[in-house]
Amino acid sequence: MNILEIENVTVNFDGFKALNNLNFSMKTGELRVIIGPNGAGKTTFLDTITGKVQPTQGQVIFKGRNLGNIPEYKIARLGIGRKFQTPRVYLNLTVAENLDLVVNQNKNVFPTLFRRPISGEKRTVAGLLETVGLAAKAELKAEFLAHGEKQRLEIGMLVAQSPDLLLVDEPVAGLTDEETENVGNLLLALAESHSIIVIEHDMEFVRQIARQVTVLHQGSVLFEGNMDQVQNDPRVIEVYLGKEE
């Protein structure tokens, strides 16, 4: 069964087509990497799925449900989690508090105000702290974390949402090689139980994690296939990879 299906989606920003008749589908449990040159529409692609941008044409179908005109927070509750390009954690809250906000099972106003965290939620937070390797820094404000730790915290927050589909935008930008590998392993571990879309530039990293790769170009899908096929496709080489001498 396909977890995500995108049919003929066009996003028109005042005449500029950020996405142009894009068709895309992925199966439940798949880890998909999306690559493409700058301006290919990768981030708009995620914006459309998460409801930040409404498609001018076409539809996004998630678990058989059309996501048109559903506000972002409801899409998030349906089971789509998104990680942004730069780590976006709440700097003035501690690591544990960051996770606790996302773990909260009833996110309406009054339950958030009156309900005390239940023990199941506390256990989830403790477990997640272990998973992302920040247990020792649980009570530290997130602003004191290193860049790589923030990335891991944000991935932790994503998982805390217990989504079915994870959208991850350039998770290793600005990380050291060692941290890149850590994040790669974390994503591979998550792929066991989630469907994941990763957007990435770092080809080294793509090679580490990718099984199926989609190449975007000028708002449409240029090519889809496994890593070897992608690297040998003449069109992909022309627009993106460049000729290796």
Add this chain to the structure above:
Amino acid sequence: MNQEIGRIAQQKQKQQQRLIEIVVIIAIAIILGVIMPLALPVFRLKLLGRFLSLCIVALGIDLIWGYTGLLSLGHGIFFSLGGYALAMYLQLQLPEGQIPDFFMLYGVENLPWFWEPFYSFPFTLVAIFLIPGIVAAILGYLVFRNRIKGVYFSILTQAALLVFFHLFNGQQKYINGTNGLKTDTTMIFGTQAGSPAAQLVFYELSILLMILIYLLCRWLTSGRFGRLLVAIRDDENRVRFSGYDPTGFKVLVFAISGAIAGISGALYTVQSGIITPSFMEVAFSIEMVIWVAVGGRATLVGAILGTVLVRLGQTFLSEQFPQVWLFFQGALFLIVVTVLPSGIVGWLRTDGWEYMRSLLGLRQPIMTYPQLEEDPELQLEREELES
């Protein structure tokens, strides 16, 4: 296991802090409520009472601005709505069949319909916070639903303030326009509202309500809800993608903040003896924001401290240097904004303490990246080795 122990220690520390806080609050309550009335002349006491009632609106502003990041320049609306509600009740304390004097001036013979409910004291008590709260909720809903924020929100609140100002200013027939409503000479429970006995009650009420509202704000900002407010302030989009709808939270906080302002306005009105549309002047609402900025945003205590300090300064300077005191006031704000961007309390909490130590000639503790000295990873290992 060790983490458990650490957590218990932390809880103990938190309990201790809470105990200290309670002791401090009780001490302040005794000083303000018992010692001050004995020590200060009636005139000064009244002034202090007014400062304290203003502290309440500052708490409301801290809630919406300091914690949630929404700079409201229109709190004068809610402040005045609370004030007018109480003033209308007081105006109606007349012998059967009479209506307030000012209506005669404009040839009004029957009491306008919206005055009627204010015959009731319980209704008035509820109206003092509920009407401003509802107005804030409606205004907030319209603004937040459309994702208006930042400067645009501030401008909109100020525009709303102007609308309300002109509404009250222009309606002489209904609410006595520019002249406002006097409360000093009216009766409340058989005594004159301006009499020393009644004023003392209002003074004590201001202290009580200030403390209660402080505790309410503490409760609101300490749990998950409070952390979510900070999260909205820091990154609203992230909050949305985590499955929260920020609109509801912002509307609620804005409504609470408005209700708090209403209570403050009512207390201020009876202690000033009059309410006029001038309470809705732009400068006054901006001044409220300045109190919070001076004291320190997102600290609550800072809102109270800032209000008292700025108002005290104003009183002192305007008595000593009646011609130039506004310049001093301007200078004070400039200094605070440039030198202490996080306000007095914010500064004390970060590096003010060290600075004071160094002034006293004490050795300054070596400052490094705060977590280097006690790297939590190392700490954890150390604890594990020791046990």
